[in-house]
Amino acid sequence: MFGELVDRFDGIFKKLRGAGKLTEKNIRDSLREVRRALLEADVNYKVVKDFIAQVESEAIGEKVLKSIEPGQQIVKIVHDELVALLGHKAEPLAAIDKSPTVYMLCGLQGSGKTTLAGKLALDAKRKKKKPLLVAADIYRPAAVKQLMVLGDSIDVEVFSLDGQKPPEICLEAKKHAEKNFVDLVILDTAGRLHIDEELMAELEQIKEKVTPDEMLLVADSMTGQDAVTLAEQFHKRLNLTGVALTKLDGDARGGAAISIRAVTGCPIKLASIGEKLSDLESFHPDRMASRILGMGDIVTLVEKAQDAVDEEKAVELAEKIKKNTFTLEDFQNQMQQLKKMGPLESILGMIPGVGKALKGVHIDERNLLRVEAMIQSMTPYERQNPQLIDGSRKKRIALGSGNSVQDVNNLLKQFLAMKKMMKNMGKFKIKGIPKGSLPFQM
Amino acid sequence: MLSKLKKLKDSLTKTRDSLFGKIAAVVAGRKLDEELLDELEEVLLKSDIGLPAAESIIDKLRKTAARQKITESHEVIALLQSDIAEILSHNRQEITPSGNTRPMVWLITGVNGSGKTTTVGKLANYFRQEGKKVMIAACDTFRAAAVEQLEIWSQRSGVDMIRAHTGADPASIAFDAATSAKAKDVDILLVDTAGRLHTKSNLMEELKKIRRVAAKVVAPEQIKSILVIDGNTGQNALSQVKVFREAVGCDGLIISKLDGTAKGGVIVAIAKELAVPVEFVGIGEGIDDLQKFDAPAYAEALFNA
Numbered sequence: 001m002f003g004e005l006v007d008r009f010d011g012i013f014k015k016l017r018g019a020g021k022l023t024e025k026n027i028r029d030s031l032r033e034v035r036r037a038l039l040e041a042d043v044n045y046k047v048v049k050d051f052i053a054q055v056e057s058e059a060i061g062e063k064v065l066k067s068i069e070p071g072q073q074i075v076k077i078v079h080d081e082l083v084a085l086l087g088h089k090a091e092p093l094a095a096i097d098k099s100p101t102v103y104m105l106c107g108l109q110g111s112g113k114t115t116l117a118g119k120l121a122l123d124a125k126r127k128k129k130k131p132l133l134v135a136a137d138i139y140r141p142a143a144v145k146q147l148m149v150l151g152d153s154i155d156v157e158v159f160s161l162d163g164q165k166p167p168e169i170c171l172e173a174k175k176h177a178e179k180n181f182v183d184l185v186i187l188d189t190a191g192r193l194h195i196d197e198e199l200m201a202e203l204e205q206i207k208e209k210v211t212p213d214e215m216l217l218v219a220d221s222m223t224g225q226d227a228v229t230l231a232e233q234f235h236k237r238l239n240l241t242g243v244a245l246t247k248l249d250g251d252a253r254g255g256a257a258i259s260i261r262a263v264t265g266c267p268i269k270l271a272s273i274g275e276k277l278s279d280l281e282s283f284h285p286d287r288m289a290s291r292i293l294g295m296g297d298i299v300t301l302v303e304k305a306q307d308a309v310d311e312e313k314a315v316e317l318a319e320k321i322k323k324n325t326f327t328l329e330d331f332q333n334q335m336q337q338l339k340k341m342g343p344l345e346s347i348l349g350m351i352p353g354v355g356k357a358l359k360g361v362h363i364d365e366r367n368l369l370r371v372e373a374m375i376q377s378m379t380p381y382e383r384q385n386p387q388l389i390d391g392s393r394k395k396r397i398a399l400g401s402g403n404s405v406q407d408v409n410n411l412l413k414q415f416l417a418m419k420k421m422m423k424n425m426g427k428f429k430i431k432g433i434p435k436g437s438l439p440f441q442m
Numbered sequence: 443m444l445s446k447l448k449k450l451k452d453s454l455t456k457t458r459d460s461l462f463g464k465i466a467a468v469v470a471g472r473k474l475d476e477e478l479l480d481e482l483e484e485v486l487l488k489s490d491i492g493l494p495a496a497e498s499i500i501d502k503l504r505k506t507a508a509r510q511k512i513t514e515s516h517e518v519i520a521l522l523q524s525d526i527a528e529i530l531s532h533n534r535q536e537i538t539p540s541g542n543t544r545p546m547v548w549l550i551t552g553v554n555g556s557g558k559t560t561t562v563g564k565l566a567n568y569f570r571q572e573g574k575k576v577m578i579a580a581c582d583t584f585r586a587a588a589v590e591q592l593e594i595w596s597q598r599s600g601v602d603m604i605r606a607h608t609g610a611d612p613a614s615i616a617f618d619a620a621t622s623a624k625a626k627d628v629d630i631l632l633v634d635t636a637g638r639l640h641t642k643s644n645l646m647e648e649l650k651k652i653r654r655v656a657a658k659v660v661a662p663e664q665i666k667s668i669l670v671i672d673g674n675t676g677q678n679a680l681s682q683v684k685v686f687r688e689a690v691g692c693d694g695l696i697i698s699k700l701d702g703t704a705k706g707g708v709i710v711a712i713a714k715e716l717a718v719p720v721e722f723v724g725i726g727e728g729i730d731d732l733q734k735f736d737a738p739a740y741a742e743a744l745f746n747a
Contacts, residue, residue, distance in 0.1 A: 036493060042676030045487050109699060109727075110555025110672060139727070141563075142591035149586035149608075193701065220555065224490035224676025224708060247554060250639040250678070275554070275584075366644055 027059050034078065043255035044228045047085075047262045055081050085258050086285035091242065091267035094213040096129050100177035102185045102210055104170075105244075106203055106234060107218035109191030112246035114146055116218055116272055117188040119280040121156045129183035134173040135160040136206070137190035147188055154277055157182075166190070167205040174210045187212065194233035207238055215241045217266070219256060221248045227256035228263045235264040242269035245283065249273040257283075326419055328383040332375045335368060373401035374411050386412055465522065469515035474507050482522075489707030492677050495714045499525060527741035529714050543664050545577070545623040546630045547656050550696075551649060551686055552670035554637030557698030559588060561670050561724055562634040563595025564732035565696075568722075570599055574629040579619030580605040581612035581652060582636040592634055598729055602626075612636065612648065613655040620659035640685035653690045666693040668721065671708075673700040679708045683716050698724035701731070 031052055038048045058077045094101060103120060105113045117133055124131040133151050135158060137143035144160050151158035159173040170187050177185045189206065192199035207215065217234045219227060234240060243264075245257055248271050261268055268283040320326045375383065377400035382389055389397070389412065398405045468481050479500055486496040503521055512518065548565070552558045562578060569576045578596050580603055582588035589605050596603040604619035616633055623631040635652065638645035656665055667690045671679050686692050697709055700723045709720055720735040 039487060039493050040677050042490075042678070045484060108674060110557055112555055115554075140560075140591070141594035142587040145590050146585070146587035153586070193699070220672070220674070222553070222672070222675050222678040224674060225488050226490070226674055227676075230674075247639060250553065250641050255676070 028056070031056055031059070038255060038258070041255035042222075042224050042227070042259075044225055044259035044263065047228070047259050050262075051081060051085060051258075082258070083286050085262050087261055087267050088285060090282055090284040090286075091269050092282065093242065093269055096124060096127070096184045100132070100174065100182045100185045101214075102174060102187065102212040103214040103216060104187040104189065104207065104210070104212035105216050105218050106189050106238065107191060108193060108220070108230060109140075111191065111218045111220045112272060113191065113218045114143070114150065114188055115275070115277075116244055116246060116270070116280075117147070117186045118150045118154060118156075118277045119272060120186050121151070121184075122154050122277045123280055124184045125154065125156065130181065131156050131184045131186060132173065132177050132180075132182040133158045134170060134185060134187045136166040136169050136187050138164075138166060138169070139190045143190065150277075166202055167209050170206045171209045185210075194230045200233070200237050204237055213241075215239065216269070217243045217260075219243055219245055219260060221245045221254040221256055222250065223256040225259075227259045231260040231264045231266070235266060240264065240266045242267050244268075244270035244272060246272040249279070261285075328375050328378065328386055328415060329380070331415060331418075332372065332383075335372060370401070370403055370407065371411055374398075374403055374408055377401040386415060465519060466515075469518050472515060473513045474515075474518055478518075479504055486707065490676050490711070491707035492680070492711040492715075495711040498714070499529075499710075523741050526710055527738045529710055530720070530737035530741060532713070532717065543661070545620070545628040545660060545664065547620060547623070547633060547660055547665045548630060549633045549635065549649075549653060549656070549665060549667045549690065550670060551635050551667060551690065552637060553639050553672075553682060556637065556670045556672045556675075557724060558582075558637060558670045559591050559595070559634055560727065561696055561698055561722075561732070562592060562632045563599060564724065564729055565632055565722070566596065566601045567599035567729045568732055569630050570601060575627065576601040577619065577623045577626070577628045577631045578603040579616055579631060579633045581615050581619075581633050583608050583610045583612055583615070584636040588634075588636070595729075613651045616652045617655045617659060620656045624659060640682050640689075646685070646689040649686075649690050667691045668694050668696055669718075670696045670698055673697050673724075675708060677708065677711070679712060680715060683712055683718055687716070687718070692718050694719055694721035696720070696722045696724065697735075701725040 034055070035048055035052050038051065039045065043051075055077055058081070093103070105117055107113050114137075121131040121133055133147055133156055135144040135147045137147075148158050148160070159169075159176055161169045161172055164172070166189065173187070174185055176182075187206065187210070189203060190199070192203070194200065215238050217231060217240050219231065223230070231240075231243070243260055243266050245254065245268055248254060257268055260266065268285070271281045271283045273279050273281060320330055374397055377397045378389070382393065382397075389408075394405050394408045397403075398408050401408075465482065465485055468485060469478060472478055482503070483496050483500045486499060487493065491499070499522070502525060503518070506521060507513070507518065512521065550558050550562050550565075559582065566576050566578055576599070578592060578601055580589045580592045582592070583606065586608070589608065593603060593605070604615060604622055606615045606618075612635065619631055619633065622628075633652065633656070635649060636645075638649065640646065653665060653667065667686070669683060669686050669692050671682060675682070683692055683695070695709075695712065695718055697720055712718055713720070720737075722732055723735050723740075725731050725733060
């Protein structure tokens with residue numbers, strides 16, 4: 001996410017770094033480029049104007065011109081201002097501390113409310129809370145059915161009522177939740193335009209009836225200049241407590257994030273980055289600004305890994321690496337854990353430096369599937385003892401997994417190389433990442 | 443026709459009031475100078491027209507005005523309007539079904555939540571009212587209840603729908619539907635596909651496959667890829683058009699949700715930079731809320747009450 005913006009800034013600041021001396025003129029030139037980049041990223045016109053003015057007044061002054069590395073200084077100012085725009089710290093969702101806590105989702109059609117509702121429910125389940133999904137979209141054909149299917153797939157109860165208006169449905173749902181010891185009620189309302197008087201009034205009624213603890217606007221990260229108006233309208237009528245940005249796994253530059261935040265002052269609390277129900281992140285303004293400036297997002301990556309990796313398995317694995325008894329089965333396990341972390345591309349994008357190195361490279365996750373198929377086509381004994389896979393076994397595995405013998409050969413070769421690498425690694429004691437080695441200090 | 447134009451005008455009233463309407467306000471009683479040009483550029487930028495298109499339109503305005511010695515505000519508006527109408531009009535081609543090449547297959551594509559399924563429902567109704575024989579293929583086997591949603595639309599418009607169970611291979615449904623459409627002498631087959639972000643290469647491959655497989659049944663020129671874009675989308679729309687065009691071609695666009703304060707200025711950017719024509723615009727959730735795109739009428743609606 002924010003990929004193209006990162007590229008832009010990279011280009012701009014390279015120019016600045018190259019310059020022997022910073023003058024007011026080349027600061028202005030650079031800021032014109034920043035303006036262009038932000039506008040093309042769909043940041044609202046007015047927001048851009050204010051941002052540029054702010055940075056300019058900070059940058060054009062003695063402080064910058066006299067500092068030893070003015071280029072860095074400019075980067076820092078732009079970064080700081082971006083962080084300021086995005087909100088200083090990560091704001092969590094309202095705690096699920098009373099039964100029931102109510103989250104209400106609203107937004108335009110197709111912004112991703114239903115998918116987000118599913119993600120929130122799954123997240124609650126992970127935290128050992130009991131969620132309830134409420135189908136409050138009675139307008140769009142099959143919307144209730146969609147939520148039912150979704151709820152079914154993650155084993156979460158879905159509440160719906162035929163022949164009732166959304167405010168009544170939501171109120172009944174809350175009563176139902178109180179009786180049934182539900183921890184978190186998630187209201188999935190119908191998509192609506194912010195200029196639709198009747199439907200906006202309906203949201204107000206729902207809010208009045210159930211008094212949600214979290215009033216979230218779900219906004220598509222691809223939204224253009226109008227993001228500002230829609231956020232303003234929803235905020236004016238519902239007094240939002242937060243914003244969730246969706247579809248951040250696309251190549252949208254996501255300027256809407258900056259606009260919405262700047263205009264409403266509402267914190268962006270969530271980032272939704274994939275179609276799988278597990279692809280949900282808290283929104284961290286500082287990390288996001290770092291990403292915009294091409295500094296990677298290692299913290300999110302580490303958190304994701306912690307979430308996806310089964311600790312016991314990890315200890316077991318470390319032991320195996322040390323003793324060099326790592327098998328194809330462990331390899332398969334690892335791949336599955338990696339998959340749990342979300343789309344590979346978004347994971348790699350978080351590693352500092354990788355975002356740029358991988359520009360234009362598409363990672364085909366189907367390759368992973370093929371590897372998995374091959375491992376699954378082996379017998380348990382073969383997985384433990386890959387050295388005994390001979391020609392005829394290879395042929396069988398290839399046939400069984402729909403690959404060629406060369407593919408199987410490649411896999412085995414890669415596995416052996418990996419094992420060799422691990423053998424070397426096992427000799428060192430890995431004590432975690434030393435403090436200060438993360439690329440955040442500026 | 444008159445009522446249709448009125449409806450489009452009504453639906454764009456907000457747009458006009460909030461944006462292009464400002465052009466009139468900005469230029470009223472003023473002479474054309476650099477300051478005014480800057481303000482005009484700002485109005486254009488706020489309509490999602492994008493920086494390159496806005497700069498080029500303003501540049502042209504500056505030159506034409508200088509050459510023709512135009513300084514009066516109403517003349518400035520007229521110039522802008524005709525320029526935008528011209529941008530929107532070029533590269534138009536007839537892709538709606540006509541003549542003997544039956545069936546026409548429209549592959550309806552787009553990112554998640556752009557409004558594909560609703561658009562397919564409205565298109566089915568549109569073509570049926572034109573006296574065409576229509577069939578729908580429900581190839582979104584990924585999203586929960588997408589098929590059920592489409593089924594309701596097909597009942598509303600009274601057209602046949604080919605479906606399979608969730609998780610089925612969309613290409614195989616497209617193949618079955620194309621075969622069936624051919625056998626039943628259908629005029630147009632509307633293929634609803636799953637939403638996909640254009641950055642997901644595997645999903646784009648799936649889309650290519652649908653087109654490939656359909657081409658086994660009908661001639662390749664009978665297949666048209668139609669991209670549905672959310673009218674609220676900003677500059678990312680350009681990227682969407684580029685990537686979808688590369689994958690499965692892009693013969694036309696449908697801009698959905700244009701009934702918001704959405705200005706859809708990005709239509710101008712797309713027409714200017716990528717020369718892909720807009721075929722229809724969606725202006726509401728009702729079955730009739732779909733209109734054939736008429737560039738001059740659109741430009742006029744943007745500028746005049």
